[in-house]
Each structure stands twice: as structure tokens, then as C-alpha cells.
Amino acid sequence: MNTDTLPSGTQSTGDSPLRDSARRTLKVEEQAIAALAERLDSHFDRACELILACRGRVIVTGMGKSGHIGGKIAATLASTGTPAFFVHPGEASHGDLGMITLGDVVLALSNSGETAEVNALLPLLKRLGTPLIGMTGRSDSTLARHADAHLNAGVAREACPLDLAPTASTTAALALGDALAVALLEARGFTAEDFARSHPGGSLGKRLLLSVGDLMHGGDRLPSVPLGSPLRDALLEITRQGLGFTCVVDEHGRLAGVYTDGDLRRTLDQHRDLSRLRVDDVMTRPGKRIAPDLLAAEAVRVMEDNRITALAVVDDEGHPVGALHMHDLLRSGVI
Structure with missing residues (x-):
């Protein structure tokens, strides 16, 4: 294979033309994203300031x-504390405006900055006094010149060998949108609990919102025996409750x-006669435990770190109030 067409630093492995093509694409897009960091300027700050001051929503628009x-950027903004939604520019000119x-604040995407459907909205936005953030690949374009803040997402070339299909340019725009969303997230002090509230039905929400107390077995389902009990009683209690401890x-x-x-x-390995043993002689002291108000995700960490499958749940004074098993976490979707 001719390696002259490979980007600098990318060598043909000779193992597959398809993988060589994929590596070329990834290298071009990697370089495109790296170049974004070098170009960040006061316009990025201005874009963030406009959105943070926004009393309404961020309206994202773009063609093709x-x-x-733009739709993905709007979704990311909305899930990270910045109300946003996507409006098709063609539909906007026919009523959706x-x-x-x-x-509101408008974030308009156009690689050329000359997309007719997008630029047709400019007079209307100016008349409304709506702040406009433009994300383009050309700082001298119509959209860039009329924007209150311009985010330069330009790339040296597309990953497409014909330099035609939007590849590196769309990757750069997506990455710049993520950078904007994360900067806003951090500026707002957005927390994991805030994120979970916008994802209540998914595994993310379950992992972040469910507490140990929501999942634990309490009352009659709490396995417990007093100190001094014969080992036989402890074994019967484990069997009766079915939680493994x-x-x-x-x-x-x-x-x-x-x-x-x-x-x-371990008891069976170390003792021949179990009939005379008391639970005190062979139990684990003090035993791993967790508070009921901690997140269930914390219980997962404790179990994984200690290679155990169940935890005692205790109150502030050390009294057992519940028991939590790994199966409970699996059923709830926390894991």
C-alpha cells in the first residue's frame, strides 16, 4: 500500500487496507479536534456568557x-442544565420561528456560514433582538459576521479522501458543542443529582438517585441472631432469609x-465439629456496613472493593436496620 497518502505520524500496518483507511480517518479527525483548543478565544467566553444570562432556552438550528x-448539541445542553431544543431552519421560516x-438565545450551525435557510433567519432574529451564536468553519462568513459570538469549528480538510463529505467538520462541531455544554455545566455547578433528575427513567438515573434505604431488606427480612447463638441458629437464619449472611x-x-x-x-475448612461452635467464634468482626441514606452506587463500590455480595445496613448508632444484596442492585438497574 502506498503510505504517501497517510497523515503525518500514521503508518500503514499492512494488515488491512480497511483498517488503514479507518486509521487515516481517525487521525484527521483527531487533528481537527486538537486544532479547536488552539483557536478558543474570547468569543467562546462571550457565547457562554450569553447562554448563562439567558432567561429562556437555547434554540439550536442547522441544515443537513x-x-x-445541532440536534445532539441541543440534547446535551438540555441534559446538563441548559434548557435547549432544536428547530429546523426551513420550518422556522414557515411558522416555527x-x-x-x-x-432565548439562538445557536446556529453552518460549516460554510452561508447556508441559505439559516441566514434567512438573521433579519428576523435581529428584529427580535435575539442573541445569536454562530458555529461555522469560516470566520469571514455571513453567519460569523452577524453573530454576537462566533465559535470557529473550521478544519484543515475533511477525512473524506475527496474532501467533500462532512466528516472532520461535523466531528469538530460536535466536540465544540460538547466543550460548550461542559463549560456551562461547570459554571452552573451542575451536580450528578441534577443530571439524574433529567434521566429518571434510565440506568443513569437509577444509579444516581436510588439510595441504599430504597433497596434494602428490613423488618422481618432482616437476618439477625444475637451474640452467643449456636452456629446452627446462624446457619438456619441465613437459609431462612436467603441473603447469604x-x-x-x-x-x-x-x-x-x-x-x-x-x-x-472457612469454618468447614478449619473445624471438624460444628455442633459446639457459637457464632461468636467464627463470625467476621466488625463486618462491612453501610448507612441507609447513602446512594446505592456507593454500596456497589463497597461490595466490589471488598469482593462481597451483601452488606449490613446500620443507623447512626450502629443498629442493623436492613440488609442489601448484590442481586437487589442488579434487579434495580443500578448495576
């Missing part, structure tokens, strides 16, 4: 591939330790 990228209200509580009702399926295997 720019429109597809009514979606833009006082207090039992809490062992002291005379004040506080958690003194736990006895688990793993402890049973």
Missing part, C-alpha cells in the same frame, strides 16, 4: 449534517459482626 449535529421567544447483634442491639456463606466455607 449540521442539523444532525414562533418557537423562539424573548429571552446474617447480622450478629450485641445485647444493645448493635451490629457486632456478620456471618456469611464465605465464613461458613
Whole structure:
């Protein structure tokens, strides 16, 4: 294969022309994104300031591939604390411009900056006094010149070997949109809980919002035996509750330790006669535990770090109030 067409620093491996083509594409797009960081200037600050001051929503618009990228940028903004939605520029000129209200900001995408459907909106936006952020590949374009802030997403060339199909340019625009969304997220002090509230139905929301108390087994489902109990009683309690362990509580009702399926295997390995053993002799002290108000995701971390499948849930005074098993986390979608 002729390697003269490969970007600088990219060598043909000789193992597959298809993979060589893919590497060329990725290298061109990597270079396009890297160039964005060098071009960030006060216009980026101005764009952020306009959106942070916005009392309404960010209206994102763009035609063709720019429109597809714009739709994703709008979705990312909306899920990270900046109300936003996408409006097709062609539909906007035929009635949908009514979606833009006082207090909104418009983010318009056009690689050339000369897209007719987008630029047709400029007089209307100026008349409304709507702040305009332009994201283009040409700083001397019509859209860039009329924008209150211009985000330069230009690329040296497309990854397409014909330098025609939008590839590197759409990747750069997408990355610049992500950079804008993250900068706004951090400026707003947006938290993981805020993110979860906009994703209540997905695994992200479940992972971030569910607490240990929401999932734990309490009341009659809490496995527990007192200190001094025969080992036989602990084994019966583990079998009865089916959670793979039992809490062992002291005379004040506080958690003194736990006895688990793993402890049973060690007991069988170390003791020939189990009939005389008490749970105190073989239990794990003090036992891993967690508070009910912590996020279920924290329980996952504790279990994974300690290679266990269940946790005792205790209150502030150390009294067991529940039990949590890895299966509960799996069923809930936290894992």
C-alpha cells in the first residue's frame, strides 16, 4: 500500500487496507479536534456568557449534517442544565420561528456560514433582538459576521479522501458543542443529582438517585441472631432469609459482626465439629456496613472493593436496620 497518502505520524500496518483507511480517518479527525483548543478565544467566553444570562432556552438550528449535529448539541445542553431544543431552519421560516421567544438565545450551525435557510433567519432574529451564536468553519462568513459570538469549528480538510463529505467538520462541531455544554455545566455547578433528575427513567438515573434505604431488606427480612447463638441458629437464619449472611447483634442491639456463606466455607475448612461452635467464634468482626441514606452506587463500590455480595445496613448508632444484596442492585438497574 502506498503510505504517501497517510497523515503525518500514521503508518500503514499492512494488515488491512480497511483498517488503514479507518486509521487515516481517525487521525484527521483527531487533528481537527486538537486544532479547536488552539483557536478558543474570547468569543467562546462571550457565547457562554450569553447562554448563562439567558432567561429562556437555547434554540439550536442547522441544515443537513449540521442539523444532525445541532440536534445532539441541543440534547446535551438540555441534559446538563441548559434548557435547549432544536428547530429546523426551513420550518422556522414557515411558522416555527414562533418557537423562539424573548429571552432565548439562538445557536446556529453552518460549516460554510452561508447556508441559505439559516441566514434567512438573521433579519428576523435581529428584529427580535435575539442573541445569536454562530458555529461555522469560516470566520469571514455571513453567519460569523452577524453573530454576537462566533465559535470557529473550521478544519484543515475533511477525512473524506475527496474532501467533500462532512466528516472532520461535523466531528469538530460536535466536540465544540460538547466543550460548550461542559463549560456551562461547570459554571452552573451542575451536580450528578441534577443530571439524574433529567434521566429518571434510565440506568443513569437509577444509579444516581436510588439510595441504599430504597433497596434494602428490613423488618422481618432482616437476618439477625444475637451474640452467643449456636452456629446452627446462624446457619438456619441465613437459609431462612436467603441473603447469604446474617447480622450478629450485641445485647444493645448493635451490629457486632456478620456471618456469611464465605465464613461458613472457612469454618468447614478449619473445624471438624460444628455442633459446639457459637457464632461468636467464627463470625467476621466488625463486618462491612453501610448507612441507609447513602446512594446505592456507593454500596456497589463497597461490595466490589471488598469482593462481597451483601452488606449490613446500620443507623447512626450502629443498629442493623436492613440488609442489601448484590442481586437487589442488579434487579434495580443500578448495576
